Amino acid sequence: MLNFLLKRLLLMIPTLIGVTIIVFLIIQLVPGNPVDALVPPESSQEVKDQLIESLGLDQPLYVQYLKWMGDLLQGDLGRSIIKTSSVNTLLFDAFKNSLVLALFSAAFAFIGSLILGVIAAYKPKSIFASIGNMIAIFGISIPNFWGGLILMGIFSVTLNWLPSIGMYSVGGDGGFLDLIKHMILPGIACGMVTLGVMTRMIRSNVYDLLNEEFVLTLKAKGAKSSTILLHVLKNATPGILAIAGLQFSQLLGGSILVETVFSWPGLGQLIYQAISQRDYPIIQSGILLVAVFFVLLNILVDLLHAAIDPRVQKG
Amino acid sequence: MKTKFRFVTLILVLAFVLQACGSNTTTNSSSSSTSSSTSSSSSESSSNDGVLTIAMTAGNIPVPNTIPTEGSEGLRFVGFQLYDGLFRWDLSSDTEAAVPKPALAESYEVSEDLMTWTFNLRHGVTFHDGTPWDADAAIFNLDRVMNPEFEYYDAKSAGGVANYTKWIASYSKINDFTIQMVTKEPYSLLNWELTWVLFGSPTAIKELGADFSTNPVGTGPFKFVELKEGQSMTMARNDEYWGDKAKVSKVILRPMADAASRLAALQSGEVNWAELPPPEAIASLESRGFQIYLNAYPHVLPFMFNMQNDIWSNKLVRQAANYAIDRATLAESLLNGAGEPATGLMYPGQSWYNSEATQYSYDPEKAKALLAEAGYPNGVDTTFVIPIAGSGNMWPQPISEYVQKNLAEVGINVKLEVMEWSALLETFASGFPEGSDYGAVMISTGTYTPIRAIDYNFAESAFSPVGNNRGKYTNPEVEALINQIKTASGDDVDKYMQQATAVINDDAPWLFLLHDKNLRALAPNVKGFVMAQSWFQDLTTISVE
Numbered sequence: 001m002l003n004f005l006l007k008r009l010l011l012m013i014p015t016l017i018g019v020t021i022i023v024f025l026i027i028q029l030v031p032g033n034p035v036d037a038l039v040p041p042e043s044s045q046e047v048k049d050q051l052i053e054s055l056g057l058d059q060p061l062y063v064q065y066l067k068w069m070g071d072l073l074q075g076d077l078g079r080s081i082i083k084t085s086s087v088n089t090l091l092f093d094a095f096k097n098s099l100v101l102a103l104f105s106a107a108f109a110f111i112g113s114l115i116l117g118v119i120a121a122y123k124p125k126s127i128f129a130s131i132g133n134m135i136a137i138f139g140i141s142i143p144n145f146w147g148g149l150i151l152m153g154i155f156s157v158t159l160n161w162l163p164s165i166g167m168y169s170v171g172g173d174g175g176f177l178d179l180i181k182h183m184i185l186p187g188i189a190c191g192m193v194t195l196g197v198m199t200r201m202i203r204s205n206v207y208d209l210l211n212e213e214f215v216l217t218l219k220a221k222g223a224k225s226s227t228i229l230l231h232v233l234k235n236a237t238p239g240i241l242a243i244a245g246l247q248f249s250q251l252l253g254g255s256i257l258v259e260t261v262f263s264w265p266g267l268g269q270l271i272y273q274a275i276s277q278r279d280y281p282i283i284q285s286g287i288l289l290v291a292v293f294f295v296l297l298n299i300l301v302d303l304l305h306a307a308i309d310p311r312v313q314k315g
Numbered sequence: 316m317k318t319k320f321r322f323v324t325l326i327l328v329l330a331f332v333l334q335a336c337g338s339n340t341t342t343n344s345s346s347s348s349t350s351s352s353t354s355s356s357s358s359e360s361s362s363n364d365g366v367l368t369i370a371m372t373a374g375n376i377p378v379p380n381t382i383p384t385e386g387s388e389g390l391r392f393v394g395f396q397l398y399d400g401l402f403r404w405d406l407s408s409d410t411e412a413a414v415p416k417p418a419l420a421e422s423y424e425v426s427e428d429l430m431t432w433t434f435n436l437r438h439g440v441t442f443h444d445g446t447p448w449d450a451d452a453a454i455f456n457l458d459r460v461m462n463p464e465f466e467y468y469d470a471k472s473a474g475g476v477a478n479y480t481k482w483i484a485s486y487s488k489i490n491d492f493t494i495q496m497v498t499k500e501p502y503s504l505l506n507w508e509l510t511w512v513l514f515g516s517p518t519a520i521k522e523l524g525a526d527f528s529t530n531p532v533g534t535g536p537f538k539f540v541e542l543k544e545g546q547s548m549t550m551a552r553n554d555e556y557w558g559d560k561a562k563v564s565k566v567i568l569r570p571m572a573d574a575a576s577r578l579a580a581l582q583s584g585e586v587n588w589a590e591l592p593p594p595e596a597i598a599s600l601e602s603r604g605f606q607i608y609l610n611a612y613p614h615v616l617p618f619m620f621n622m623q624n625d626i627w628s629n630k631l632v633r634q635a636a637n638y639a640i641d642r643a644t645l646a647e648s649l650l651n652g653a654g655e656p657a658t659g660l661m662y663p664g665q666s667w668y669n670s671e672a673t674q675y676s677y678d679p680e681k682a683k684a685l686l687a688e689a690g691y692p693n694g695v696d697t698t699f700v701i702p703i704a705g706s707g708n709m710w711p712q713p714i715s716e717y718v719q720k721n722l723a724e725v726g727i728n729v730k731l732e733v734m735e736w737s738a739l740l741e742t743f744a745s746g747f748p749e750g751s752d753y754g755a756v757m758i759s760t761g762t763y764t765p766i767r768a769i770d771y772n773f774a775e776s777a778f779s780p781v782g783n784n785r786g787k788y789t790n791p792e793v794e795a796l797i798n799q800i801k802t803a804s805g806d807d808v809d810k811y812m813q814q815a816t817a818v819i820n821d822d823a824p825w826l827f828l829l830h831d832k833n834l835r836a837l838a839p840n841v842k843g844f845v846m847a848q849s850w851f852q853d854l855t856t857i858s859v860e
Contacts, residue, residue: 030738031737031738031741031742032735032737032738032740032741033737033740033741035474036737036740036741037384037737038384038471038474038475039474039475039477040386040475040478041706041740041758041783042478042760042767042771042772042782042783043474043477043478044477044478044780044781044782045744045745045779045780045781046780046781047474047477047478048474048744048780050470050473050474051470051471051473051474054470055470079525082375082378082384083375083378083384083529083544084378084380084471084525084526084528084529085529085544090544093544093545094544094545097545149575149576149579152575152576152579153579156579156580156582156583156585157579157582157583160583160584163583163585164576164579164580164583164585165370165569165571165576165579165580165585165586166546166547166569167546168546170368170543170546170547170549170567170569171366171549171567260374260572260573260576261573261575261576262576263546263569263570263571263573263576263580265543265544265545265546266545269374269545270545272374273374273375276374276735276736276737277375277384277737278737
């Protein structure tokens with residue numbers, strides 16, 4: 001197991017170095033300039049050039065890259081060109097906010113899909129199964145930001161039950177309940193696709209397993225249906241886990257539109273705004289952070305997979 | 316099995332119908348629920364004098380340095396609220412375009428040669444941290460943006476105001492409350508430029524260094540309280556303000572890049588001021604008691620023609636294009652009145668509008684005739700570049716598609732090329748890219764100072780990359796008038812501006828489309844707002860009941 005972990009961690013290093021180089025080059029090759037976000041559009045080139053020089057953006061790319069890497073290795077991600085604050089703080093806060101939302105969405109989607117998927121597999125012809133199917137298809141086919149706007153229209157504007165913007169009420173106590181209230185709508189909007197994908201996946205996995213011989217044997221032995229379910233779920237777990245890991249990464253990195261619609265101060269929004277303003281330090285470090293998280297999550301999923309299924313370790 | 320399926324389908328259809336009916340009834344009652352929610356928030360706020368919560372179009376909270384980020388929206392809601400300049404925009408009228416008035420300068424004199432400006436600074440003003448405002452504070456701030464050798468020189472702020480400080484050759488302290496500036500050339504309009512040069516507390520700048528920009532201290536009508544990155548910025552009323560004090564106790568800014576989200580936040584009572592809600596929501600908002608504000612201001616959304624291009628260097632073709640656009644339908648049907656037809660550079664009501672100048676009506680026959688006269692009886696093919704979004708550009712895509720349809724009807728076949736805003740600015744930084752066959756580019760501009768309106772856009776000295784004359788338009792008549800404008804005063808400024816407008820309208824270096832009307836919606840309980848004819852607005856007159 002330790003070998004497996006070490007191998008995966010070592011492999012992570014070249015992957016991440018590759019990511020840094022690609023991100024650095026791509027963002028610099030795209031036309032546009034952070035200076036455009038700092039001075040009026042009609043400013044003269046002379047003014048822009050002075051600013052570019054003072055920001056060190058006139059240096060050769062490899063010098064800029066090495067400087068960034070040097071600082072990065074010392075744990076300093078630099079200062080945002082536009083926001084002037086430390087990138088460490090900006091990214092950490094935004095990442096935390098996205099993580100909170102992703103965890104909530106994941107909990108909603110994973111629990112929901114497990115319930116819907118298992119019911120649909122057990123009773124494929126029941127009303128519940130049809131409703132489950134319907135929810136799954138809705139989840140997959142409705143774009144999440146649009147779903148978010150619909151939820152907002154019903155629960156914020158019409159019913160006035162839940163807030164539609166931000167993470168906490170301004171001037172509120174910033175407590176847990178306040179957070180939960182703000183999280184419900186964006187959480188559901190983000191989680192709907194995952195709910196849809198996973199419900200369908202769990203349903204077909206569990207359905208297939210229910211027709212396996214070992215289930216027949218269990219039934220013949222007179223095992224309780226809850227025992228059978230446990231056995232089935234254990235066998236279905238590796239597949240579910242692999243998809244769940246991917247879905248979770250997507251929830252974390254792929255919710256830019258939902259974050260924009262709900263003004264959620266997350267990583268997606270931060271990076272998106274940074275891209276439109278060419279705030280290089282945030283873009284580079286932000287994407288690197290997402291990549292690190294993605295790779296670590298994959299390793300974690302593999303480890304869990306290996307723990308559950310010893311064949312993986314041997315392989 | 317089939318029966319069961321049908322039963323389920325029936326139930327679901329019924330559920331949807333009921334939901335639809337239900338949502339109708341709730342929509343009707345929602346106006347009362349909305350007003351009750353706003354009134355509950357107002358009763359909460361009346362105890363603390365009212366809180367104005369603004370949904371901004373920017374995706375970020377502007378960094379509140381003396382020149383905030385997020386362009387002019389940053390200046391509107393942050394810069395001009397936290398800070399003052401020697402002059403401030405007079406935003407008290409909704410019937411005339413805003414002009415500068417003395418602020419941190421109480422009065423000023425200009426020498427006869429129009430080169431030496433002496434400013435008598437206002438007495439008794441303190442920064443929010445108690446630092447007194449005097450000539451030393453003024454010089455400190457000017458050094459910060461104009462003297463690269465200065466210890467506290469801030470390159471970003473300097474770049475932000477370079478367009479306005481470029482006229483100044485030197486500045487000096489005369490006594491504790493008098494400073495003097497000498498311009499590089501005779502220039503009678505420096506007061507317009509100085510509205511952008513804002514002053515921060517020297518004590519705070521020295522103490523905080525780079526962190527000043529996130530802990531700003533000015534002299535403005537509001538004091539900085541708190542900035543929560545990505546979420547909100549809170550400002551509180553400055554009870555010691557030298558001018559008219561604000562009525563609301565707090566202004567809270569919330570960044571909301573999505574128009575539908577701003578609309579929802581307004582309707583649910585989470586904000587009581589929404590910038591630019593979707594124009595299609597105007598009628599429904601009004602019917603629910605929300606206040607819709609629209610007012611023209613010095614702004615124009617044009618296509619700037621490439622004067623180096625064979626087709627567009629021909630004045631007749633440019634005029635033909637201008638006669639081909641049905642601006643009234645564009646403004647009313649497509650934008651629900653959120654814009655005003657731009658029949659020329661200035662809008663009627665602006666003191667620089669010239670009613671005797673060429674104004675472009677919708678006349679497709681004339682357009683076709685002009686095109687034929689120009690030697691293109693069978694029409695022309697060309698490419699226009701548009702941004703996805705970007706400061707002041709309104710809704711570039713639907714507007715351009717409409718223009719494309721109008722132009723096609725007279726034989727001008729336009730291919731639209733869409734660029735991201737920052738990429739577009741870079742591509743057109745030095746004007747139209749060499750060797751490109753682009754015929755025009757859409758970039759909006761503010762025409763709120765005489766120099767910005769004419770010199771920046773149409774002078775030969777303003778060919779990009781120096782200024783905003785991206786199409787490299789030039790006309791000796793305009794050059795002569797610019798020189799007169801720079802040294803004119805009083806009514807003469809208006810006279811020469813009108814003359815310049817007439818020449819430019821007739822030359823048609825731009826395809827004039829629309830003047831923005833700054834659509835915003837306010838909750839019913841927000842009172843006392845006067846929508847100035849300016850990109851900037853005065854928040855001090857507002858109360859939340």
